[in-house]
Amino acid sequence: MQNRIDQLFAAKQHGVLNIYCTAGYPELNDTLPVMTALQQHGADLIELGMPFSDPLADGPVIQDSGTRALKNGMSVHTLFEQLAGFRERIYVPVILMGYLNPVLLYGVEAFVKKCAEAGVDGVILPDLPMAEYAAEYKTIFEQNNVHLIFLVTPETSDERIRQLDSLSRGFLYAVSSSSTTGKDKDMSHQQAYFERLQQLKLQNPVLIGFGIKDKTTFDTACRYTNGAIIGTAFIKALGEGKDIDSTVRTFIGAIKN
């Protein structure tokens, strides 16, 4: 079967909306209800965060959601238990985002096989070095048809962007500014970077993440690339909202309309 991420971008090149949520947040068993609501109300892709005790790339909001999820009892094992059979209900592509340590301890090959078995389409591991992936793990991911998605930033050189693009599968994750998640940096300065990405004519679709929080920022990102990723703003809404379904409906409605 063709990877669902590739299917998505084959069918839709513009305005792809990827929403990040933390597994096991706000409550342990909210993972699937949140995913179901995201799909129903129009998310094109779901990025599911695997909580970690020391998430270096994340700002306070996503960190706190991870801390809460861990307190709720979330773990890699529990997540795979929750995901067993989820493809009966969820058809949009799903990506797991997490940090390398828990995956190493689980065993990279076991982890990737489990992803394939559950129907997970891609993985983001921001602290996995490109060279180590190429030398040790690329074959495992490719054999299991699980895409590994790399990040680039405004500080990444053209040459390195090309290297990361050639190893990345599914799409390339363009971090909008040099920051942790959830920082409010002015996006107008990033125009040159977005244009640079356009001009590089990369092999992968590009989604912009970090700092995308509302319709304006989403639309700006979509002008330059295939779509954008929203994390912190959604976690905030989920933390403040009452019931999952109406929170998700309102949140996505405000971005798409």
Next chain:
Amino acid sequence: MDIAIDTSKSRYHIDKNGYYGRFGGAYVPEMLFPNVDELQHKYMEVLSDPAFQQEFEALLRDYVGRPSPLYFAKRLSEKYQAKIFLKREDLNHTGAHKVNNTIGQILLAKRLGKKRIIAETGAGQHGVATATVCALMGMECVVYMGSIDIERQAPNVSRMKMLGATVVAATSGSQTLKDATNEAIRDWINNPVDTHYILGTAAGPHPYPDMVARLQSVISEEIRKQLLEKTGSELPDYVVACIGGGSNAAGAFFHYLDEEEVKLVAVEAGGKGVHSGHSAATTQLGKIGIIHASKTLLMQTEDGQITEPYSISAGLDYPGIGPMHAHLYETGRAMFLDATDDEALAAAYELCKLEGIIPAMESAHALAKLKDLPFNPDDVVVVCLSGRGDKDLNTYIRHMNK
């Protein structure tokens, strides 16, 4: 000076990719790649520059007070039936070995054109040493410290503030050293261009473990010269040092790593006992993984979440260990022991009474193992007395009458 010595032939130093055996590397998110890449490409060039070495040496001499004495501890030697020397890092300006590294790194930061310095601190010793060199160089300084540590190390917080640093509370996670380090790394991600991160121990992404070890290697460089003068040989039988992340041990071991006849002893914090659930003995309790962007041994749950260690000494209260030390442990080049809180306290009181020196709680862990090592009377033993005990007076007073 030998801080830029060629170590490419040694099996105990980093290889060309920044690994000690299977430990080390730079597991940084892409946002940090340019910063770490810049350091990787420039640190050896800077450390090898004679002008840098001259400036570093002059500050160590005139500002820090180096060389620190190698003191023959006569009464301690009588008690343990060996020739015991103390490397007096406690006599450095700011009271510990930490300043060797901060002096070196601030000079490096200047050469890289950085305007702003960030650091993490646990007990506050590295924070004070960083605030000190920032004052010296007129640079902006932000120190991250766990909010729990801010409460229990109030005097050092005041010192840092007096020296002009901004102390920022790390309120995430367990609110101690590990989280302060996370916050410092996040600050660096958010300020990639103008900021240098002065990491305080021989851990973190490559090149920090090697860079910090080299800047601390003045300790063993001096020991060799001083021992030659005092004993006729540069080589002792034992070098003993405490180890949290491992910067004083890295410095004390550095120029002895390839001298296999010198026994290297690293003493971890056993806390209330290695298997009590309240310990920081990483080699005993840890598994390989990634902490603070380095592949090394660390304490973690079955699910790969990093756990909170425990030690009476805030400076050893770290769930990982520098990658060099993980490699020394795995290859058997160094012997790893652990000292409990009680053993360390007893050793601290003993040093006070026998030698008139109040050691830091951390250094007392190294002293605590003198009783367990199988010395011959002629053995020459060097203990790295990494810091002084002023900062630990409250702890010492609290336990004195128990």
